Amino acid sequence: MKLDLLLQNADIVTMDPDRPTAESMGIWQGRIVGFDGDLAGLEATQVLDLGGTTITPGFIDAHCHTTWFGLGLAELDVSGARALAELYDLLRGAVSGGVEAGREQWLFATGFNQAHLDGAFPDIDELDRITGNRPFFMRHTSGHMAVVNTAALRLAGAESPSFPDPDGGEIVRDAAGRPTGVVQETAQELIQQLILPYSLEDIEAALERATKYYASEGITSFTEAGVGGGWIGHSPAELAAYQRAASNGRLHARAQVMPVLDILHGLNGHAADSPAAAPIGLDLGIATGFGGDFLSLGPAKVFMDGSLLGETAAVSHEFCSHGHKDNTGNKGYFQADPDQLRERIEAAYAAGWSIAAHAIGDRAIDLALDIITDCQATYGPRRIPNRIEHASMTRPGQLPRLAGAGIAVTPQSSFFRDLGDAMTESLGPERLDWAYRASSFLEAGVALAGSSDRPVADGNVLRGMQAFVDRMTESGVVFGNPAERLTPRQAVAAYTSGAAAATGALADKGTLTPGKLADFTVLSGSPLQAPDISELRVLATAVGGRFTYQSTDFQTGPSTESLVAARISASHSS
Structure with a gap:
């Protein structure tokens, strides 16, 4: 075997507990071949000496709005x-x-x-x-x-x-x-x-702008949280713009795309095709999981409620009055009648769709939990997990239900700095312990995916990791419960292995493991040891072993496009 790329002299943080660190990594046909002694005697077309810089799995933003951004x-x-x-x-x-x-x-x-x-x-x-x-x-x-x-x-x-x-x-x-x-x-x-609608060319150009930006921040995969309709979509043919961008080399990160539930419609198939009376989906019956490792369909996105910042989230206790706003009686509201939401979600689930329920308030989380667990009991689990997007206000009693149902969550640490003080004012001190949990999700066994909700909040992953660690707001106080802070390793896992698990892709990415996709990020130092993760710099980003971004500071040792005999030292073989 002749490797396509050999990376040497690196501090490789694999996030794989079976082999947590390495110094060399070999890549062939877009996937990882092995590390260190695994590579002894192998030749490579290109060899890069990384001079001791750090390699991590490529960052995954599990909930963002890429076209909008x-x-x-x-x-x-x-x-x-x-x-x-x-x-x-x-x-x-x-x-x-x-x-x-x-x-x-x-x-x-x-x-x-x-x-x-x-x-x-x-x-x-x-x-x-x-x-x-x-x-x-x-x-x-x-x-x-x-x-x-x-x-x-x-x-x-x-x-x-x-x-x-x-x-x-x-x-x-x-x-x-x-x-x-x-x-x-x-x-x-x-x-x-x-x-609306935007033209496919406008959307394709937007995807190129956005994903070039993503690459500069170490992002190799993302989930687009709602396309095709509703107030979050940009065109009924939005997926076609993704396909065009991918075909034309204008999509610089892997994309999992969630259609909004609003655009799913009756399929009029054979009565025996589904146990549901009226299954809904997309034409030809395509559903969650359709596609490949570069572009695929994710769960169907459904809005259960609004937002904390807008004080429209469905909560069990009224928002606090503050400033000139009287919130007496304001507990937010659902985006539609709960019975109608249940009917639509069940019809989509029966047709093969996983569900990603936007549920901010704890009352909305109750509704999402009830509907999703009933669907799972009736129609079975999904290979790509069902999810609750944001899960912003989660009561203690909801944690074991989430874990038991295998439902993933995507709380955004990026909200803490810019929006934390305003949300604290709306929620009041009594319920802050419920807000944007992190550590307690992991302790309960809930899959936690790092995400930004960009452009709603800052999408920089390194700042997002640091925010999970310190939870600091703009005013310099800790947002919510200090016990919800993550360790640096847990914060890195949220944006790598955790996000991969939540998107149903852990078998192919999220850790640097032989056989997995060669998606990686090169950093100026280790996020596990840095005093402030946000001060690290992204030096390079690669998707499938091909660089999508290289900074001017990305210095490597000698390399050549011709065949190079790469011999790994005997010390690595032991």
């Missing part, structure tokens, strides 16, 4: 504004020519967060003065609300105070019944349907 990279970013005056100045600059006009002359902005503006939302009259008759759509950083101007509301026919709110959403109005410009949850679709 990629589109946002080409839109006006307002995330840095710390006062309404700064926000208005950014918008004036965009209108006067600082940002190119969007599709059909729309003005798009991304990254708005009222928590950075002392809780203030833009005044719709001021927005109208700045934007005039040009429709404006500014997505909230949570994705669960947006800010629009009167021109956009008028185009949607939703300007009138008498216009009804859609199920699972709200057009926020002032005391006189006039829209304020804030549209929450499903009400966003009223505006988005004027913009």
